[in-house]
Amino acid sequence: MSDLDPARVAALALLGDVLEGQRLLSEVLGPRLDALAPPDRARAQRLAVGTLRWMDRADRALGPFVRMKPWPEIHNILRLAIFEIYEGGTPAHAAVAAAVDLARATDRGAGQAGMVNGVLRNVERAGGWQALPLPRLPKWLRKPLLKTYGKEVVAAMEAAFADGAPVDLSVKDDPAGWAERLGGTVLPTGSVRLDMPGQISALPGFADGAWWVQDAAAAVPARALGDVAGARVLDMCAAPGGKTLQLAAAGAQVTALDLSEARMARVGENLARCGLAAEIVVADALDYAAAPFDAVLLDAPCSATGTLRRHPDLPRAKAAQDFAPLIALQARLLDRALTLVKPGGRVVFCTCSLLPEEGEAQVDAALARHPGLVLDRDALQVDGIDPAWIGAQGLRLRPDYWADAGGMDGFFVAAFRAP
Incomplete structure (x- = not known):
């Protein structure tokens, strides 16, 4: 493929990594893109992300003109071309020609290039792209979201995911x-x-x-800790560090704790750039011990289903069964957080998830496990938060909120007072 557009070649490889290899883009961007020039790196990532975002609609457009499901690589070439034509701003003739060249370079290219050309020309002649439904989430995720939020809300979320972040x-x-x-x-x-x-x-x-x-939603949990000036605050699972920076800027004595040395190095770089200070600790939060803190902020590892506006690869690379270990880990981390805070101190628990198993259900389970633990719903009434977003267990932020202003990531936030 040496004579082909390197950005398209890399984008096609990224699509295969996600859709066939079941890997997240964050895991493969470096190996796939590091050898490219910066403009090609940026374009390859844009093409891959855009194709994943609009894949469901692309498959609907292809449906009438594909009698048998194409080989995966050919299918991805078709999806990539359709994204380029209808959402990427590429002239149709250029996108079709590039798709044909990509098909010819595949293992089955000799017999597939003509089909790729014919199908794309048929899709273009048929028109009606804008009349097709907005891309829907995969069934494994859409079904529980429909059960939790209902059809209208899920449709509004899907519109937000299509718009991007x-x-x-x-x-x-x-x-x-x-x-x-x-x-x-x-x-x-x-x-x-x-x-x-x-x-x-x-x-x-x-x-x-x-x-x-x-993201604006990600900035809310730290504010739920209230006035932290002079307080000793543990940012548990701190990377990538936005909340650490918030707390340090608010005058807290912050300890930033995370298991990833590489990600914590980036936190240190951002602290230095912003002229802020925090103690950085690379350790397993489940084993970490220290004198009790005044407050703990736990942004627990989760499914990240609230961030699909910027990560459309996630529902394609992951499935529901992948999240059971994370849900168990969240409970263990919350239990650990409660041992690291002073009596009466505040613990804020949050996840960038839309699944109640990673939010409201975690709160109910924690209250059952810890007699004397108290929910502090008043702490969630920070500036700019609609009181209607605060439920019995905590604050639920959704991608369809602020729709006219561009939406927000999905988050769940709960504030506790330790026994």
Whole structure:
């Protein structure tokens, strides 16, 4: 494939890694893209992410013109071309020609290139792309979400997933000033949402550490700890570090704890860039011991189903059975967090998940395991949060909230007072 467009070749390989290899993009981006020039790296990732995002609609467009399911690599070539034509801004003739070249270079290419050309031409002649339903989630995820939220809410979530995610910033101070300077708006919770971000590291304020990238929903849990100035706070499972930066900027004496040395190195780099300080500890949170903290923030490992706006590979690479160990780990980590906080101290538990097993059910189970543990729902009434979003067990944030402003990640947040 040496004469082919390297970005398309890499994008096709990434699609195979996710759809056939059942691997997340985060696991394969480096090996697949490191040899490419920076513009090709960016384009390959954009093509792969976009194709995964619109795959369900692409398959619907292909359906009338494909009598038998194509070989996986050929199927992905067709999906990639359809994304390029209808959502990627590539002229149809260029996308079709590139798809034919990709097909010819596959192991079965001699017999498939003509089919690829014919099918794509038929799809183009048929039209009606915009009339097709928005991409639906895979059944393994859509079914439990329908049971939990109902058809209308899930449809609104799927619309948010199709739109993708804007770039949000947490700023040290003066959100309105930074929104004006960078071109964006201040969200009700105080985050700054950019209109046209471009290259993040080239924006004013990045090198000076005036702000960091953090989805607006992800910035809410740290605020549920209240005034932390001078308090000893443990950020448990801290990487990638946005909440550590928040807490440090609010004046807390932060200990950032995580198992990943590589990810914690990035946390250290961001702390240095932002002129903030925190103790960094690389250790297993289940084994970590220290003098009791005033407060603990636990953003537990989870299914990440609330982040599908930016990670459309996740529901294609994972399945429901993959999450049972994570759910068990969340309970163990919450139990551990309660041993690391002073009596009466606050523990905030959160997951970027839409599944109640990783949110409301964890709260009910924790209350049953720990007599004297108290929910502090008042702590969740932070600025910009609609009180209607706070349920009996905690705060439920959904991708379809703030739909007119670009949505938010899905999160569940609970605040406890330790016995």
